[in-house]
Each structure stands twice: as C-alpha cells, then as structure tokens.
Amino acid sequence: MTMNKSVAIFGVLLVAPLASRVAGKSVELNPSTFEEAVHSKNAFVKFYAPWCGHCKALAPDWDALAVKYAASPSLVIGSVNCDADENKNLCQENGVSGYPTLKFFKDGNTEGESYQGGRNLEQLFRFAEEELDKKCVVGTEEEMNDEKSNCSDKEKEFARKMRSKTSEERKVQIDRLEKMKGGSMKPELKSWIFQRLHILAGLETVGGGNDEL
C-alpha cells in the first residue's frame, strides 16, 4: 500500500513540471475543467499534441491571445493536450483528427464549432474580438439596453418576452430547448438555442420580473 502511494507521488512530481513547461499561457483544459470553462464563458480552444510541428509554430500566437484575454469576463483561451491519456475521449468527442484543431464554444454550447479562419495572430485576434469576447449580460431591461451588456437586439427582445412570463413558464421553455440542443442543425440555429438558454438561466438568477409583481 505504501509503495503504491509513493509510486503515485513520485509520478506526480515527475510529470507536473514537464506538464507546466509545455502548457504555455492558455488555460490547460481536461475533462473535469472543460465543461465548466465552456459554461462560464465563451471559449476558443486549441486541441494539440506537444510533438506536432504546426502546434509548436502556433504556440507563441496562442500564448499572445491567452495573455490578451486573461482578464476577459466573457472569453477564455484554452488548450487541450490530446496526447494526455485523460484527454483522449475529450479530443475524440470533439472530432479532433489533426493537430492543431481550433474550435470555439459560444454561450455554453459544449459541442462547439470548428474555426476555419486564418491562423496568424491578427486573424485569430480579430475573430476573438468580434465573435467571442462578448457575452450578453442578463439583467433588468434597463441594464440589458446598456451597450456594455453586449446583448443583441434579438437577445434583448427574447429577454423582454420571457421576463413577462412566470418562472414556471420559463421552466417549460428551458426544458424544450434542453431537448432540442443535442439535435443536428445549422450552427446559427444551435447558437440561438444556447443564447436563449443563457438568457433564461440568467433571468432566474436576476429574478425574471413577473413573479415579484
């Protein structure tokens, strides 16, 4: 028993410094941190293998992106090492067949979409800025009308409609959307499902409105 334990500890000591050396500046994700990351913020994720040449070439730009958004309330820059045993399933579920694979995850969509754009720093940066570094902050109607809330007109309109419903009625919407979200459909439609779920969840925490009347 003690031997197993010391072997395990030895293993950790041996592996940990190596892991942090190859990790770079983005958030290293694994199955236990992945969902949480994707649910709390939008995520731009690089699936890589430490030995791959294209991955090494991309690494400095990915680091720069990670540094740029380290304090963002709405975007996390992540990396998944597909060479690590613990991540094998995660990489497979994400359809990773070549390295590096870049995917983005918006509004809690754990399925994500492939990033097909250019991979130089400026292109990555522009995509992150325009598409990912904003998440609709759900609040009162007034708060959501403020530009800082980053909510689209469509999101504001949906929030307005849902605010006038009871918590029960919103629950019905949530259940319906939860059932739909796994289906296959155009990315825009899927995004809209997740945007609505994000708003409905937000309305529950800020107090939808109608229930207090």
Ligand SMILES: *[C@@H]1O[C@H](CO)[C@@H](O)[C@H](O)[C@H]1NC(C)=O
């Ligand atoms: C709102 O958008 C701006 C500009 O894209 C961004 O800098 C900011 O972090 C966003 N805030 C949130 C909470 O999404």
